[in-house]
Amino acid sequence: MNERAKSRIAILLVTCMLLSGCTGDTDIEEPISxxxxxxxxxxxxxxxxxxxxxxxxxxxxxPEPEGPDVNLDSKSEFCDDVNPHHCMLPFPAPAFLVQDETTMTGYRIDISGEAIPDSGSVESGAFHMLNRLDGYSPSTQIFTTFDVVPDISGLAGHNSIGNSLSDNHEGSID
Incomplete structure (x- = not known):
């Protein structure tokens, strides 16, 4: 091989090595938009x-659906007008508490005789057994009525109270 051929091969190899870097590079970052x-x-x-x-x-x-309008202001002097079915429902309710500085809680139960249903044989008087108390017991049963029978199939009951702690417990009536 002559000198001229060797030179051309050397130039060709150097050119190939230099041009091989120009074929594309995937590591080059695109300009940030x-x-x-x-x-x-x-x-x-x-x-x-x-x-x-x-x-x-x-x-x-x-948006949260709006619930029914509930007026907690009594329209009478002896009823709780939250439940239209009965004067004393729901029970217990703050409508039957009055402020009383002489009690430990600062309140006293005040249920007038007019709120108590009469038996028909005698007119009810003041509910003195309860009126002397300074509030409701923490274990007082809650009473109320509904327009229709509520579906309570998903609620925990007294035999299944542990169900009330589960994540999928419904916790309310429809």
């Missing part, structure tokens, strides 16, 4: 404070 898509509404649940371009992905909380 200035735009950050996201929800830009501060009132949305998925608000992104770093977003610079709105991508219309904002999610909003559903």
């Amino acid at each position: 200035e735009d950050i898509p996201g929800c830009m509404d501060e009132n949305a649940e998925n608000y992104n404070p770093d977003a610079t371009v709105s991508d219309r992905s904002c999610v909003y909380a559903e």
Whole structure:
């Protein structure tokens, strides 16, 4: 092989080595875009404070359904008007408490005779057995009535009270 051929091969090899770096590199990072898509509404649940371009992905909380209007102000001097079925329901209720500085709790039960159902043979008087107490017992049973019979199939009962601690316990009546 002559000198000229060796030179050409050497130049060709050097050129190939230099050009091999120009075939592409996957490690080169793309320039970082200035735009950050996201929800830009501060009132949305998925608000992104770093977003610079709105991508219309904002999610909003559903408003809580409004419950029935409950008026806790009694329209009479001796009834609790929360439950329209009976004067004294629900029981116990704060409607039957009055402030009393002489008691330990600062309250006293005050149920007038007009709130107590009469037996028909005699008119009811003041409920003096309860009126002397400074509040309801923590173990007082809660009484009330409903327009329709509630479905209590998902509620924990006295024989299954442990169910009230489970994550899927319904906990309320419909």
